[in-house]
Amino acid sequence: MSSSVGKILVKRIYEPAAKSDGFRVLVDRVWPRGIAKADAKLDLWLRDISPSTALRTWFNHDPARWAEFQRRYHAELKQKSTLLATLTEQAKARPVTLLYSAKDEQHNQAVALRSFLLKPWAKIRPAVLPKNQSHGKPIEKRRKRSDNDND
Numbered sequence: 001m002s003s004s005v006g007k008i009l010v011k012r013i014y015e016p017a018a019k020s021d022g023f024r025v026l027v028d029r030v031w032p033r034g035i036a037k038a039d040a041k042l043d044l045w046l047r048d049i050s051p052s053t054a055l056r057t058w059f060n061h062d063p064a065r066w067a068e069f070q071r072r073y074h075a076e077l078k079q080k081s082t083l084l085a086t087l088t089e090q091a092k093a094r095p096v097t098l099l100y101s102a103k104d105e106q107h108n109q110a111v112a113l114r115s116f117l118l119k120p121w122a123k124i125r126p127a128v129l130p131k132n133q134s135h136g137k138p139i140e141k142r143r144k145r146s147d148n149d150n151d
Contacts, residue, residue, distance in 0.1 A: 007095040008087075008117055010110045014101070017041040022095030025087065027110050029056070032101035042099070043090075049083045051109050052076060063107050070112045077116050087117060 009021065013032050017024065023043045029050040031037070051059070051073045059069040077084060090096050100110035 006091040006093070008091055008114050009095055009097040010114050011097050011099055012101065012105065013040060013099040020095065021097040023090040024097050024099055025090075026099045027113055028099075028101050029053070035101075040099075044086070046083060046086065049077070049080055049087075049113065051112075056109075061102060061104050061107060063104070066107045069107075070115065073109065073112045074116050077113065084117065091117070 007022070011021065013026060013028075013035055024041060026032075026040065026042050026045045026047075027049055029047045031045075032040075050056070051069075055069070055072055055076065059065050087096055087098075098110040098113055100108045102108035102110075105111075
């Protein structure tokens with residue numbers, strides 16, 4: 001477990017909430033069937049941290065695709081540093097439980113997300129915009145150099 005991240009658990013949302021769950025976060029893009037929002041006992045629904053619709057559709061909970069799903073999902077997660085920081089900041093203070101609705105308890109996005117969060121190389125910080133290196137001009141408005149500028 002990474003020294004900067006505390007205890008991160010994974011649990012089906014259909015299991016009863018427990019005090020030991022700590023900060024409860026639903027990581028499904030779609031609200032789980034049969035669960036009333038009032039009964040979910042969530043601290044946060046972080047739907048945008050879930051895999052893209054295209055990746056979820058491709059994976060289709062097929063264990064044979066698990067390794068490739070994790071690789072692709074981890075690549076997507078690298079672009080979600082602000083959302084990841086939300087989880088890691090909470091995990092520094094108390095347990096965080098990643099909640100999911102899939103029937104497969106071993107091959108789902110919460111398990112893949114947990115493995116990503118616990119990787120020692122996963123230094124997750126809130127996204128910071130790059131410093132403007134264009135001498136006062138907004139980066140997107142810098143003039144592109146053309147071949148004619150070398151004259």
